[in-house]
Amino acid sequence: MNEENNFLFYIIIIIIIILSFIIIFNDNKKNLNNELEETHQICPITGFHTNLSVCIEYPQLNEAYIISVNNKRCISLIQESFDKDDHKYEINIENDNIYLYQNDIKKQKLLRCNKYNMNYILKLTNNEIMK
Numbered sequence: 001m002n003e004e005n006n007f008l009f010y011i012i013i014i015i016i017i018i019l020s021f022i023i024i025f026n027d028n029k030k031n032l033n034n035e036l037e038e039t040h041q042i043c044p045i046t047g048f049h050t051n052l053s054v055c056i057e058y059p060q061l062n063e064a065y066i067i068s069v070n071n072k073r074c075i076s077l078i079q080e081s082f083d084k085d086d087h088k089y090e091i092n093i094e095n096d097n098i099y100l101y102q103n104d105i106k107k108q109k110l111l112r113c114n115k116y117n118m119n120y121i122l123k124l125t126n127n128e129i130m131k
Contacts, residue, residue, distance in 0.1 A: 035109045036109050036111070036121065036124055037124045037125065039107065039108040039109045040053065040068040040108060040109075040121060040124065040125045040127070041068075041125060042107075043068070043069045043070040043071075043074055044067070044069070044074070044078070044089075044100055044102055044107035044108055045069065045074040045077060045078070045102070046069075046070055046071070046074060048070045049070060050068040050069055050070050050125060050127055051070055051127055051128060052068065052069050052070065052071070052072070052075075052127055052128055052129075052130045053066055053067070053068040053069075053118065053121050053122055053125060053127040053128075053129060053130065054066070054067060054068075054069070054075055054129065054130035055067075055113035055118070056075060056078060056079055056082070056113075057079070057082065058082050058091045059082060059083060059085075060082070060085065060090075060091070061091065061093075063112060063113075064112070064113035065091060065098060065100075065110040065111065065112060065113055066110060066111050066112075066113055066117055066118055066121050067100060067108060067110065068108065068121065068125055068127055072130065075130065077089075078100075088102065088103060089101065089102055091110065097109060098110040098111070098112070
């Protein structure tokens, strides 16, 4: 009888551990969604509501990232800053999170440019892809 109780005890502990991991994973995913959705709703230049999302090249890291803005001119201004490397707009990676900064102020959480991530951002924001 004692061995049965020990076995049940260990099974309960394992179930608790598994449920804890599930809860932690879901909370982290929810936080990621919230930050992406919140920051991609506001244009980093104008402060107005966004309606466009686009992949933009960051030459310093030789990568492209998805940025949301409210007009095409904003994309041009950000890309020009990246190309000049004037540090007005920069992309920094912090603890596996990617952010767009304007004059050292965090503006948007970014994802690397690929079809899956773009569809994800478009679904979160209801933006259109810039053509």
